[in-house]
Amino acid sequence: MKVDRRIINLVITGFSGTGKSLVAKEVARRLNWDFLDTDDEIVEQVGKPIAEVFREDGEGRFRELEQETIRKACQRRQVVIAIGGGAIVDPQNYELLARNGLIVCLEAKPETIYQRLFSEAACSAETEVRPLLTVDNPLERIKRLKASRQPYYAKADWTIHTDGLSISEVAEDVIRAWRLLGRAHAHLNPLPLACWSQSPAGVIRRAGTASRSRERKSGSQLKADDDVACLVETAAQSYPVFVGYGLLDKLGEKMKKAALSGTATIISDENVFSLYGNKVEQVLKEAGFGVNSVVVPPGEETKNVGSAIRIYDFLVEHRTERDDVIVALGGGMVGDLAGFVAATFLRGMPWVQVPTSLVAMVDGSIGGKVGVNHAEGKNLIGAFYQPNLVLSDCETLTTLPQRELTSGWAEVIKYGLILDKEFFEFLENNVSKLTKVEPKLLTRAIARSTFVKARVVSQDEREREGKRTILNYGHTIAHGLEAATEYKRFLHGEAVAIGMMGAARLSQRLGVLPADAVERQQALLQKFGLPTSLRAEAAGRRRGRKRSNLKLSLAGVTRAMELDKKVKRKIIRWVLLQDIGKAIIRSDVPQEDVLAVLRELAKP
Numbered sequence: 001m002k003v004d005r006r007i008i009n010l011v012i013t014g015f016s017g018t019g020k021s022l023v024a025k026e027v028a029r030r031l032n033w034d035f036l037d038t039d040d041e042i043v044e045q046v047g048k049p050i051a052e053v054f055r056e057d058g059e060g061r062f063r064e065l066e067q068e069t070i071r072k073a074c075q076r077r078q079v080v081i082a083i084g085g086g087a088i089v090d091p092q093n094y095e096l097l098a099r100n101g102l103i104v105c106l107e108a109k110p111e112t113i114y115q116r117l118f119s120e121a122a123c124s125a126e127t128e129v130r131p132l133l134t135v136d137n138p139l140e141r142i143k144r145l146k147a148s149r150q151p152y153y154a155k156a157d158w159t160i161h162t163d164g165l166s167i168s169e170v171a172e173d174v175i176r177a178w179r180l181l182g183r184a185h186a187h188l189n190p191l192p193l194a195c196w197s198q199s200p201a202g203v204i205r206r207a208g209t210a211s212r213s214r215e216r217k218s219g220s221q222l223k224a225d226d227d228v229a230c231l232v233e234t235a236a237q238s239y240p241v242f243v244g245y246g247l248l249d250k251l252g253e254k255m256k257k258a259a260l261s262g263t264a265t266i267i268s269d270e271n272v273f274s275l276y277g278n279k280v281e282q283v284l285k286e287a288g289f290g291v292n293s294v295v296v297p298p299g300e301e302t303k304n305v306g307s308a309i310r311i312y313d314f315l316v317e318h319r320t321e322r323d324d325v326i327v328a329l330g331g332g333m334v335g336d337l338a339g340f341v342a343a344t345f346l347r348g349m350p351w352v353q354v355p356t357s358l359v360a361m362v363d364g365s366i367g368g369k370v371g372v373n374h375a376e377g378k379n380l381i382g383a384f385y386q387p388n389l390v391l392s393d394c395e396t397l398t399t400l401p402q403r404e405l406t407s408g409w410a411e412v413i414k415y416g417l418i419l420d421k422e423f424f425e426f427l428e429n430n431v432s433k434l435t436k437v438e439p440k441l442l443t444r445a446i447a448r449s450t451f452v453k454a455r456v457v458s459q460d461e462r463e464r465e466g467k468r469t470i471l472n473y474g475h476t477i478a479h480g481l482e483a484a485t486e487y488k489r490f491l492h493g494e495a496v497a498i499g500m501m502g503a504a505r506l507s508q509r510l511g512v513l514p515a516d517a518v519e520r521q522q523a524l525l526q527k528f529g530l531p532t533s534l535r536a537e538a539a540g541r542r543r544g545r546k547r548s549n550l551k552l553s554l555a556g557v558t559r560a561m562e563l564d565k566k567v568k569r570k571i572i573r574w575v576l577l578q579d580i581g582k583a584i585i586r587s588d589v590p591q592e593d594v595l596a597v598l599r600e601l602a603k604p
């Protein structure tokens with residue numbers, strides 16, 4: 001097999017005070033690799049401290065020495081290289097390091113860096129420590145210097161936020177990243193991974209990259225499973241997501257491997273249960289589970305506390321115990337409702353998601369948000385409650401109504417747009433096969449989407465750090481459209497498609513996104529049969545698709561968006577695009593531009 005550059009060496013970069021050297025040393029010890037610190041090498045070579053090199057020979061000389069040391073280090077193999085905080089700014093250094101290793105950047109907040117540097121100042125040999133601390137306002141200086149280097153640090157393959165972590169925890173995360181990126185590269189073809197930034201709280205792995213701790217827990221059963229799209233690791237729960245075609249047959253077996261047992265209560269809606277209920281019941285019985293089924297009416301109206309209560313009654317009546325398991329079989333509505341019941345019944349019981357709609361596979365089943373609607377608003381009552389496993393059988397999509405399927409593609413395309421250009425291109429190149437639900441490509445698209453979403457939510461399990469915000473691309477306008485039409489006119493994905501066009505146009509108006517990227521987005525949405533303006537959506541309705549004819553007024557949309565904003569008591573954080581695959585968040589979008597874009601979307 002071709003040797004991947006990512007497994008040749010590991011490079012640890014980051015600002016002073018992020019623990020590069022200690023972490024690199026610890027990683028080298030654990031991998032049994034060599035360790036090299038470029039600053040130490042220079043000190044040894046010139047026989048004097050770095051500060052003296054700066055003072056006596058100048059920064060230029062120091063950078064020359066640094067470049068030479070990096071060049072030599074890159075000729076070696078299986079070495080963990082800690083580089084000076086400014087080394088990566090030099091394009092030649094960067095090129096060389098990127099060709100010869102996986103670059104991991106250690107991040108920390110300026111305040112953390114300031115504290116660490118102060119406590120380390122006495123013994124630190126780093127080039128920038130003393131000058132940083134001797135200025136009038138050291139914290140300000142750290143902030144400015146760090147900000148100027150941020151674009152270079154952003155080029156790293158992986159980023160670890162080290163605030164509050166021990167050296168050993170950071171080292172563990174570096175090794176996870178190396179395992180994930182190194183091995184994932186070999187497994188994922190033909191869609192290699194993009195580079196990601198990652199917080200230590202959660203890590204997602206591709207097929208066959210289960211962590212040691214996971215192997216210990218489950219006797220390595222999860223290790224070489226072909227249909228694992230990813231493993232979601234959050235602080236609360238780690239679980240595998242299986243994506244495959246015809247996977248329902250394996251549900252019982254997978255549940256047993258995940259150490260689930262007892263009675264499985266299937267929660268489903270009438271549509272889905274009539275198609276797959278018998279099969280799932282049988283598969284679970286064959287695997288030794290007791291089986292009960294609760295079937296609710298289909299549709300969003302079922303997602304309420306009343307339905308949850310009826311399910312609690314059923315569970316009580318059937319003497320369900322805490323170590324039995326709930327199986328959510330259906331679209332996002334069933335997933336949210338069944339997950340909410342699982343989170344609350346007996347203070348929480350194990351549950352498994354078997355999503356059967358495209359939306360549920362690529363969105364609803366990943367992230368652990370469960371809940372029901374209140375008369376006053378959608379999803380007002382709920383919890384974060386991660387399942388024990390997710391199993392997506394893409395074959396079930398062959399029975400999903402066409403409009404539901406089309407709507408689901410909007411979220412899939414969104415992942416490409418916000419984070420994954422390669423995936424976007426994959427979608428562009430395979431529209432016809434994907435819309436015809438060709439098994440192999442469909443499975444790949446769903447696995448990739450799952451992976452993207454899982455990575456985002458793992459960084460911000462409870463939506464506290466704002467990292468999930470990026471998933472709201474197109475959703476600000478979409479929520480406005482949906483609320484203004486009382487959730488009756490649009491399917492969510494349709495509103496999101498129009499909302500994404502609004503966001504792209506807004507990005508273009510603000511001068512951050514070139515016109516050709518907007519056109520590419522529009523072309524792809526259209527090819528998947530999604531509306532890209534209100535006019536297109538209305539035309540679709542006239543062509544006889546069954547839709548409510550609720551009139552839409554722009555004032556209604558903006559009012560709904562304002563309301564959304566007031567609920568959150570803050571300004572709208574717009575997710576915009578800088579490029580295909582690169583989203584940014586802006587809170588300074590002028591109202592006139594928003595209105596202009598909405599008018600454009602509504603143009604007859």
Ligand SMILES: NC(=O)c1ccc[n+]([C@@H]2O[C@H](COP(=O)([O-])OP(=O)(O)OC[C@H]3O[C@@H](n4cnc5c(N)ncnc54)[C@H](O)[C@@H]3O)[C@@H](O)[C@H]2O)c1
Nearest residue numbers: 271298331332333334356357359360363364369396399400
């Ligand atoms: N928890 C989350 O993070 C999250 C994310 C996105 C959406 N959601 C929620 O998900 C819901 C929307 O999900 P949805 O679009 O799947 O809606 P849904 O569950 O209502 O399913 C749509 C329709 O398709 C039918 N259906 C589902 N799978 C089928 C199949 N394989 N064959 C035939 N028919 C099938 C259903 O019976 C229903 O009539 C909303 O309640 C939304 O709030 C939650």
Ligand SMILES: [Zn+2]
Nearest residue numbers: 411475492496
């Ligand atoms: Zn959505």
